[in-house]
Amino acid sequence: MADTTYDLVVIGSGPGGYVAAIRAAQLGMNTACVEKYPALGGTCLNVGCIPSKALLDSSEHYAFLKSDAAAHGIRATVELDLAAMMRRKDAVVRELTRGIEGLFRKNKVARIVGTGRIAGPGVVEVTGEAGKQTLATERILIATGSKPVALPGVAFDGRRIVHSTGALSLPEVPQRLVVVGAGAIGLELGSVWLRLGSEVRVLELLERALPGMDAKSAATLQRALEKQGMSFTFGAAVRGARVEGDRVRVELSAGGATQEEACDVLLVAVGRRPFTEGLGAREAGVRMDERGHVLVDDTYRTSVPGIWAIGDVIPGPMLAHRAEEEGVAAVERMAGLAGHVRYDCIPGVVYTWPELAGVGLSEEQAKERGLAVAVGTFPFLANGRARAMGEREGQVKILADAATDRIVGAHIVGPRASDLIAELAVAMELGASAEDVARSVHAHPTLPEAVKEAALAVGKRAIHI
Ligand code: FAD
């Protein structure tokens, strides 16, 4: 017998789940959000986007003062207080997760702490500290996110062999950090520890870094990271790893030979997998693919009527902003509105320095599709604001349909690429042409002028290069 009846029960409070719950409440649904951890916000706020960016920002300040401040005429004696840096990161996380508690109160979303299990159509059983309760609901939204993938023969111990969560809280700076995987986590968290003084080597199975992103832009970023001291071994297959005292021995094969790497800490960052353990979704008849993703139609309905799913748990790029947009679109669809996500306009960012950001098609994807594109690029070397900041690396690249001039992709390596890509994502959402961006007035001197110049370069009329 259910204690309460809801219009919607969301299982999971990550950026997908909590945003969906708030939007549903705005639309008048009596909504509950079930989260098994005591803090709201999911992977993103607790052990993902936010703590990683807090450490990236702190370590950026440290590296600037240590290496680059002198060029600005600033002499500084710098000392690292890692414990204080970690406390600051934890405080940022705490403030933001508490912020969601406030948003739930404001929007009258019922917060239910405990592990949710779909017990049948319209029934969610929650097991928490206070025991079991049963929620009756018209609709269920699965937003249970993802977990790190483990490598065979490499057991996490949370101290020497870690995934991203451990690498966000190391108690001291490792002398040598080996990272498996040159993806977003490997390069971002590798950068944090590199800046704080570790020797960092990245082992990547493929022959390039960031396989999902524009190849030339990823290569530019790789060179910039190599200049900072990060080293890469490509075509490296890790066979196993063992802890011996204070060291980790990593066995790998690369270039046809078996090698061993020794380090203090091994970070395994080879991707994440959808998380549905204990959820009861499969038992309820929800269809999944062979990798454990919940399968949905284009309105986020699963194969079982009354059950929807969004975010990392369904196929697609594992990004917080994608999960948020899907959360909004799914509940708007439930309410009979026209919620929709433009999957070709979702930006992706790697928050290294320089940053790498992309939206839409890469040059390779345009080629694969047989789409003729005009490409305009503009280097930050020729941008006044970047030079004033002391930034010389990277460029903006814009791809426009050669026939219509409509922007189909954009890729930026450089300072604050994460902020700069927003203009081009909006341009693509609005179906803008390169000329539209090129003829828009951009303030001087700013980094976005490099975007304007790249748009001008599509029509071969950049001014400053
Ligand atoms: P999640 O955030 O994983 O949330 C799922 C929630 O469901 C969790 O809180 C979990 O405890 C809860 N849950 C699961 N099962 C149950 C159950 N049965 N009952 C109750 N609760 C349950 N993305 C970006 O866009 N930008 C970034 O900068 C970025 N940085 C990242 C850095 C790191 C180190 C990591 C690991 C990830 C990063 N991501 C980033 C990815 C981002 O965190 C995810 O894409 C995003 O969190 C997915 O949101 P979600 O709501 O689908 O799932």
Ligand code: NAI
């Ligand atoms: P990823 O999928 O981005 O990268 C994993 C990398 O590991 C790939 O380059 C892959 O080729 C490599 N790899 C796979 N198996 C390997 C093996 N056996 N040996 C060596 N290399 C191997 O996954 P990552 O970095 O773990 O991130 C997980 C998810 O979190 C991603 O989907 C990412 O989108 C998201 N994330 C997003 C961030 C952002 O938006 N800034 C930051 C961090 C994570």
